[in-house]
Amino acid sequence: MSDDLRPPRPTEYTLSVVVPAYNEAETLPELHRRLTSVLDTVGATCEVIYINDGSRDKTIAVMHALRTQDSRVTVIDLSRNFGKEIALTAGLDHARGHAVIVIDADLQDPPELIPQLIDEWKNGFDVVYAKRIARDGETALKKFTAAAFYRVIRAISRTQIPADTGDFRLLSRRAVDALKQIRERHRFMKGLFAWIGFPQKAVEYKRDPRHAGTTTFNYWKLWNFAIEGITSFTTGPLKFATYAGVFVAFVSFIYALVIVYETLVHGNPVPGYPSLMVAVLFLGGVQLLCIGIMGEYLGRLFNESKNRPLYLVNEYSPAPSIAHGIPEPAPQNAPQSAASR
Secondary structure (H helix, E strand, O other), rough: OOOHHHHOOOOOOOOEEEEEEEOOOOOOOOHHHHHHHOOOOOOOEEEEEEEOOOOOOOHHHHHHHHHOOOEEEEEEOOOOOHHHHHHHHHHHHHHHOOOEEEOOOOOOOOOOHHHHHHHHHHHHOOOOEEEEEEEEOOOOHHHHHHHHOOOOHHHHHHOOOOOEEEEEEEEEHHHHHHHHOOOOOOOHHHHHHOOOOOOEEEEEEEEEOOOOOOEEEEEEEHHHHHHHHHHHOOHHHHHHHHHHHHHHHHHHHHHHHHHHHHHHHEEEOOHHHHHHHHHHHHHHHHHHHHHHHHHHHHHHHHHHHHHOOOOOEEEEEEEEOOOOOOOOOOOOOOEEEEEEE
């Protein structure tokens, strides 16, 4: 899109920063210190939205302490742990800014990059995502699996999800409004950010190690997260099940012809018990794999059909400064209750 076709940005604008957190009591004070030092320089009316995703430590108490110290802080306490993707959705539902920054609470993503994201937003881009060129503090296995996942999903999905990119990004108001229309339960936000389209641009950066604590994403959770992303944005596994069935049936038919030929022409006996067991176990394994793939999709349809709200809010404490300069959002999602579909 040419520069003259990109939507103009207001000279005076409001900025929302959305921070989902789970057991991040140790990192939040330092995050807020660095965050506010950046926000003080951007020349915008700002709000910082902290979402407590059912933390078991003192995260909610730290959030309220930050709200007492800084009138720009909003606290959303979810009724339980709904997962990062849902907590992020809750933050976007309540964000009021012309531009919205999404950043993790672990300080692996530097708040000091925010001015660069804002500059690209002012140039007319609706989604400005931070692309990692280095991942300090992570194991070689973690880096390899992350790189492999993004390349696999790009290869099998029609939605081109940027590689080496997390949730750290800036969204324009119309991008946020578009995301708020998507109320599916199985949410892969990195895919949704790409799916909405609009002009997008990458800003490269080096990712830092965690400031404190340990990550709650072990390899089992990352595996399930990968399955969530793949099943949310492609039917490739279902096609694989179809192609695997066709291939196995074709090979089995050819093998059956070979056995008939060998028996009738050369008088060779039919292969015995070992070969029979191998064939049965192989076919059984393929069938179970295909049934499992279909079960993953069927389970997601079942969850979507229940039509439950995405989340429930235990407490909503808006920033004291909201009434001064940041208007209320359109009444699409009631802030005091669940965000319905």
